[in-house]
Structure formats: C-alpha cells, structure tokens
Amino acid sequence: xxxxxxxxxxxxxxxxxxxxxxxxxxxxxxxxxxxxxxxxxxxxxxxxxxxxxxxxxxxxxxxxxxxxxxxxxxxxxxxxxxxxxxxxxxxxxxxxxxxxxxxxxxxxxxxxxxxxxxxxxxxxxxxxxxx
Amino acid sequence: xxxxxxxxxxxxxxxxxxxxxxxxxxxxxxxxxxxxxxxxxxxxxxxxxxxxxxxxxxxxxxxxxxxxxxxxxxxxxxxxxxxxxxxxxxxxxxxxxxxxxxxxxxxxxxxxxxxxxxxxxxxxxxxxxxx
Amino acid sequence: xxxxxxxxxxxxxxxxxxxxxxxxxxxxxxxxxxxxxxxxxxxxxxxxxxxxxxxxxxxxxxxxxxxxxxxxxxxxxxxxxxxxxxxxxxxxxxxxxxxxxxxxxxxxxxxxxxxxxxxxxxxxxxxxxxx
Numbered sequence: 001x002x003x004x005x006x007x008x009x010x011x012x013x014x015x016x017x018x019x020x021x022x023x024x025x026x027x028x029x030x031x032x033x034x035x036x037x038x039x040x041x042x043x044x045x046x047x048x049x050x051x052x053x054x055x056x057x058x059x060x061x062x063x064x065x066x067x068x069x070x071x072x073x074x075x076x077x078x079x080x081x082x083x084x085x086x087x088x089x090x091x092x093x094x095x096x097x098x099x100x101x102x103x104x105x106x107x108x109x110x111x112x113x114x115x116x117x118x119x120x121x122x123x124x125x126x127x128x129x130x131x
Numbered sequence: 132x133x134x135x136x137x138x139x140x141x142x143x144x145x146x147x148x149x150x151x152x153x154x155x156x157x158x159x160x161x162x163x164x165x166x167x168x169x170x171x172x173x174x175x176x177x178x179x180x181x182x183x184x185x186x187x188x189x190x191x192x193x194x195x196x197x198x199x200x201x202x203x204x205x206x207x208x209x210x211x212x213x214x215x216x217x218x219x220x221x222x223x224x225x226x227x228x229x230x231x232x233x234x235x236x237x238x239x240x241x242x243x244x245x246x247x248x249x250x251x252x253x254x255x256x257x258x259x260x261x262x
Numbered sequence: 263x264x265x266x267x268x269x270x271x272x273x274x275x276x277x278x279x280x281x282x283x284x285x286x287x288x289x290x291x292x293x294x295x296x297x298x299x300x301x302x303x304x305x306x307x308x309x310x311x312x313x314x315x316x317x318x319x320x321x322x323x324x325x326x327x328x329x330x331x332x333x334x335x336x337x338x339x340x341x342x343x344x345x346x347x348x349x350x351x352x353x354x355x356x357x358x359x360x361x362x363x364x365x366x367x368x369x370x371x372x373x374x375x376x377x378x379x380x381x382x383x384x385x386x387x388x389x390x391x392x393x
Contacts, residue, residue: 001362034167034261036296038360040369042312047220050173059206059213060220063199068325075321082321089309089322089353090221093372096358098169098259100132105257107171110224126367128360130261130296130392165298165392178351181304190337190344191351194330221352229300229390231263236388238302241355261392 002028002127004037008119012065014049014057017125018111021097022104024127031102034130038094043084043118045091046125051111064090064117084117091115099129133159133258135168139250143196145180145188148256149242152228153235155258162233165261169225174215174249176222177256182242195221195248215248222246230260264290264389266299270381274327276311276319279387280373283359284366286389293364296392300356305346305380307353308387313373326352326379346379353377361391 004020017037025035039046050056068086075082095112098105106112114125135151148168156166170177181187199217206213226243229236237243245256266282279299287297301308312318330348337344357374360367368374376387 001360001367034259036358036360038367040367040372042310042318042369042371048173048224049216049220053208053210055207055209056173056213056216059203059208060217062205063203063213063217067198067329072321072325074324076317077315077321078317079315082318082325085311085318086322086325089311092223092354093310094358096167096225096227098132098167098257105132105169105171107173109173110171126360128296165390179304179355180347180351184339184341186338186340187304187344187347190334190339191348193336194334194344194348198329223354227298227356227358229263229298229388236263236300236302238304240304241302 004125004127006114006123008116008121008123011119012061013116013119014113016051016111017114021112021127028129030099030129033099034096035099036094036096036128038126040126041123043081043088044123045088045093045115046095047091047113047115048095048110049113050109052109081118087117135256135258137245137254139247139252139254142250143192144247144250145244147182147242148245152243152258159260161230161260164230165227166230167225167227167259169257171257172254173219174212175254176219176224176246177226178222178244178246179226179241180244181240183240212249218248266387266389268376268385270378270383270385273381274323275378275381276375278313278373279376283374283389290391292361292391295361296358297361298356298358298390300388302388303385304350305343306385307350307355307377308357309353309375309377310357310372311375312371314371343380349379
C-alpha cells in the first residue's frame with residue numbers, strides 16, 4: 001500500500017490527484033490490473049469527475065453545500081461537522097480504476113478528485129494495486 | 132477490457148445493462164471472481180437498483196432532478212450541464228459485481244443500470260473481469 | 263462467498279458490521295488483498311463512516327430522509343418505498359476494503375455500516391475476498 005498526502009486549504013475543496021495516482025502506478029510498474037484510492041477519513045471522500053473546467057468543481061461543491069448544509073437545528077453531533085459526514089457517504093470513500101498497458105483507464109474528461117469537506121487539514125489517501 | 136455501447140434517447144434515462152454484462156461474462160468464460168462496469172463519461176453513471184417495476188426508475192430520476200436541478204443561478208459552468216456532473220458524483224462511475232459459478236451475483240430484484248444525465252448521446256461502458 | 267445476516271429493527275437504521283466483516287476475514291486467514299461487502303437488496307445499502315459518535319448516524323439518516331422523503335406526490339411506484347430505492351443508489355450497494363497483515367485497512371474513526379432504508383426486515387450481505 002502507498003500513501004498520498006494531501007494538504008487542503010479550504011473548508012470544502014476538490015483537489016485533482018490524478019497525476020499522483022498515475023505516478024504511483026508508474027513507480028510500481030503495473031501493466032495490467034486495477035488501482036484503488038481509499039480515503040481513511042470520515043469527512044472527506046474521493047470521486048471521478050471533469051478535470052477540464054474548474055467551474056464544474058465549484059458547482060458540485062456549491063450544490064453539495066445545499067444538499068448537506070451546516071448546522072441544521074436537528075443535528076446532534078457535537079463536533080458540528082455532520083454536513084461533512086453526510087457528504088462523505090453521498091460521494092463515497094474509494095474509487096477503483098482499470099489499468100491497461102501501464103496506464104490509468106480514464107475517459108477523455110475524467111480526473112480523480114480528493115474531496116475535502118471539513119478542512120483545511122492534512123489528509124491522506126491509501127493507494128493499492130491489484131495484482 | 133470489453134466495451135458496451137449504449138445509445139440513449141432521453142435527456143435523463145436509466146437503461147438496464149444487466150444482460151449485456153452477463154453476456155460478456157459468458158463469452159469470457161469466467162467462473163469465479165469479479166466483474167466491473169466503469170463509465171468513462173462525466174455526465175453519466177452506473178448503479179444497481181430494482182429491475183422489476185419501471186416506476187422505481189421514474190421516481191429515482193424524478194427525485195435526482197430535484198436534488199440536482201438544471202440552471203441554478205449560482206452555477207458557473209458554461210456548458211449548462213452542471214446538474215449532470217453533480218448527479219454523476221452522487222451516483223458513481225463504477226459498480227463491481229461478484230461472480231460465482233459463471234454467473235453475476237445479484238439479488239432477486241437487482242439489475243445494473245446505465246444512468247444518462249445529459250442525453251441523448253452515444254455512450255459506452257468499459258467492462259473488465261478479475262481475474 | 264460468505265453471508266452476513268442482519269436483522270433490522272427500525273424503518274431506517276445504520277448498523278455497524280465492521281466486526282462481523284473482520285471476523286470473516288480472520289476465519290478465512292487472508293493476509294493481504296481485498297474484502298468486499300455487497301448488499302443484494304434494492305432498499306438497503308452499505309457505507310463507511312464514523313463509528314465513534316452515534317449522533318453522526320442520527321444526523322446522516324435525518325438528512326437522508328429530507329433528501330429522499332417518503333410519499334412525494336409525483337412518485338409512481340406502488341409499493342410506496344421509492345425513498346428507500348433512491349437512498350440506495352445515493353449511498354451505494356458495496357464497499358471494498360484493503361487488507362494488509364490480515365487486518366481491515368480502515369482509518370481511526372471509520373466503521374462499515376449496513377444501511378436499512380425500508381425496515382424492519384431480515385437482511386443479508388455477501389462478503390467475498392480477493393484473492
């Protein structure tokens with residue numbers, strides 16, 4: 001297992017980690033199989049989405065804030081970050097990407113994004129290949 | 132890796148691709164392991180849900196439209212399909228199904244659905260088995 | 263493939279199944295690889311989130327009820343549980359966890375939760391390791 005460290009700077013933020021994962025893939029020399037990125041936090045997630053126009057990320061984070069707002073009066077969790085826990089389960093804690101000819105199999109516009117929902121913090125992802 | 136082509140006819144649409152994936156599984160002759168369907172687009176997704184009553188799909192798409200509406204005034208992405216990008220990250224870009232005795236392991240009512248969120252378009256899914 | 267049986271007692275409920283999965287891992291003696299939990303139902307899901315403060319689960323279920331309410335007038339599905347089908351596709355039907363040194367690779371605060379969205383019922387999860 002390899003670890004990617006991610007330093008986030010905003011409360012909510014999507015950070016393109018595609019090249020970091022691609023670099024790990026190259027260093028391992030895996031030609032054919034799978035690579036998984038797993039987020040070992042409960043207020044951060046990982047997703048695949050467009051890596052061309054940063055406005056897509058803005059819009060995604062904006063709407064997620066509406067879907068999971070901070071400080072609903074019914075929330076009980078004393079840490080005050082229930083919104084981040086909810087976003088995490090909506091988006092998910094891992095992605096698995098196919099590998100062929102030593103390269104990540106991603107569509108033309110796809111990138112892999114670490115999703116910070118309760119930053120800024122120092123975060124990490126665990127990366128593991130199969131086989 | 133195999134490719135499934137999907138032609139969508141609606142702006143938003145869920146298409147049952149279970150038999151296409153099952154056919155690929157049969158053609159590959161995999162007896163035991165895993166099969167993954169990956170969507171290489173950023174405005175389409177894949178999910179597992181009920182394949183018996185089409186009204187379930189209607190209700191799911193209807194509510195998703197409310198959770199991720201088109202044309203919020205705060206949206207910045209110029210293509211005007213931010214709703215589709217948001218739905219994609221909410222639903223997810225891949226599913227992995229167990230294989231035993233040469234068959235997909237799905238529950239009685241489960242089917243695998245390609246989710247079009249910005250159609251109609253010609254789409255594809257990548258299918259890969261393990262081992 | 264192994265099966266975990268889960269008896270739910272509420273209409274909506276999150277049940278920590280981490281130790282059940284860990285026990286299966288121990289019984290199989292897998293040292294290094296992957297373990298997947300798959301829910302073969304269409305009104306229940308599985309997710310990873312905080313296992314320390316039960317209030318996180320309360321808040322997550324509370325907000326999911328708002329994101330996917332029962333009995334919208336536009337719903338057509340006659341069984342009346344469209345809300346549960348929608349939640350299932352938002353949260354997802356499976357999680358895959360890395361295994362190293364015979365142990366589940368989870369972050370400090372992470373647990374694996376079966377999500378009942380249309381209970382109470384007798385449910386099951388399918389567990390399979392790789393290799």
